[in-house]
Amino acid sequence: MDEQRPGLSDPSPATLRRWRRRLADEREEARVYRELAERRHGEEREILLALAEAEARHAAHWERLLGERIGRPRRGTLRMRTLAFLARHLGWVFVLALMQRAENRIPYGAPDVPASIVADERIHAEVVRGLAMRGRARLSGTLRAAVFGVNDGLVSNIALVLGVVGGGATPGTVLLTGLSGLLAGALSMAAGEYVSVSSQRELLSASAPDEAARESIPRLDVDANELALVYRARGMSAEEARHRADTVLRRSRTGPLPELPGVADPEVVGTGFGAAVSSFVFFAAGAALPVLPFLAGMAGGAAVAVAGAVTGAALLAVGAVVGVLSGAPPLRRALRQLAIGAGAAATTYLLGLLFGATVV
Incomplete structure (x- = not known):
């Protein structure tokens, strides 16, 4: 029994605080899964409710350990409270990706965490990974177009704007160049995504088993x-x-006729029209940010500084979101995204200075 292990029968104040924190977090995790279950149906809802029950079982363990020393109900960590809030108001794939990381944060080496709970949490992480995979598959086409669109808009237009700034262009020319890059890039991205996704759907359909x-x-x-x-x-x-x-x-x-082995459902890649619209909108949104200071009438170093800061913040956000959705460390992805954008912008700015472009 856990109560018979050394240090559990006469816990120190620090140990009691740790147990109360774990109790609060387990309750918060159960709440997150219940919130997510409210937005799903069928098998996914059943799985999420089962996870909530498992977290409630873990909470009961800490309640038993605390006994009369349980104290007033505590709130979970800021991380878990934030996840509960996001579960109510945000897309479930994003929250599941965050929950996958949260399940992996259990203190595996702590002597007061039972081996059964450690094993449960490892399995929970795999369950959440599987659910998140389903959601990512449904979003793959449109999500890819959105992420690539906003990232390409940010990187290409900040590079274009700084390139002509480095070449000595006037603010009006910079603005015209930025807006032209926005429209041309958005149209090009939309057309490319439409052809790409439509072709992928056609390939999948051609590989599907014949009903005859x-x-x-x-x-x-x-x-x-x-x-x-x-x-x-x-x-x-x-x-x-x-x-x-x-x-x-x-x-x-x-019995009923069996299904022949097939390929991925064409719906997994999305529709060509949806990918095109998503790509156009997100590219335009990303490409608009480097142009905003010039649209506001700013010029010179101040405009460049504001454009760089706004674009850098957006690149960090995009990188972090991609990291969360892909299960990778968000900070590392965010910094990588920023480094790529900064490298492209610095290169075109230096080229502009080098060639001293003359704008008519």
Whole structure:
């Protein structure tokens, strides 16, 4: 029993504070999962509610340890309270990505954390990873267009603006150049995403199994047929394909027609129109930021400083969001994004100074 382990029967004040904090965090985690479950349905809702029940079970462990010393109910850490707030007001994929990181922060080496809770939290992290993967798959086409769009708008237009500034262009010319870059880039990105996503959907559709072939399964000769070749062509080993084919043939005689192995659902990549609109809007939004100081009538070093600061802050935000959604460290992704944008802007500015562009 946990209560019999050294240090648990006569806990110090610091230990009691730690237990109360863990109790508060477990309650907050359960609340986050319940909030997320309210926005889902079917299997995903059941999984989230099961996770909430598991966190409530962990909270009960700390309640038992504290006993009469439990004290007044405490609030969870700022991180967990923020996640609960986001679960109510923000997209669930983003919150799940954050919860995945939170599940990995359990103090695995602490002697007062039972091995069962440590194991539970590791499994919870995998469950959350799986749920987040589902959400990322649904968002992949439009999300990719949005992220690439805003990032490309920021980087390309700050580089363009600083390039002509370095070349000695007047504020009016800088503004015209920035707005032209915004429109041209947004149209180009939208067209590219439309062609890319539409082509990907067409490739997936062309690789989908033919319904006529599926309907032919019950009429195949049980002793001589090539059904196993279908599964081998889709990547199964010869033995696995033969076993699968035999199973399918038996079931096709008595039950509904089985599905032939297919490829990813075309809906996973989104629609060409949706990707194009998303790319256009987000590229334009990103590209507008470096131009804002010049639109406001600023000029010279002040305008460049404001444009750089605004663009840098946006690059940091985009990098952090991408990091969270991909499960990577957000700070590292944010700094990488900033370094890429700063490098591109510095390069074009130096080229402008070097060539001394003359604008007519």
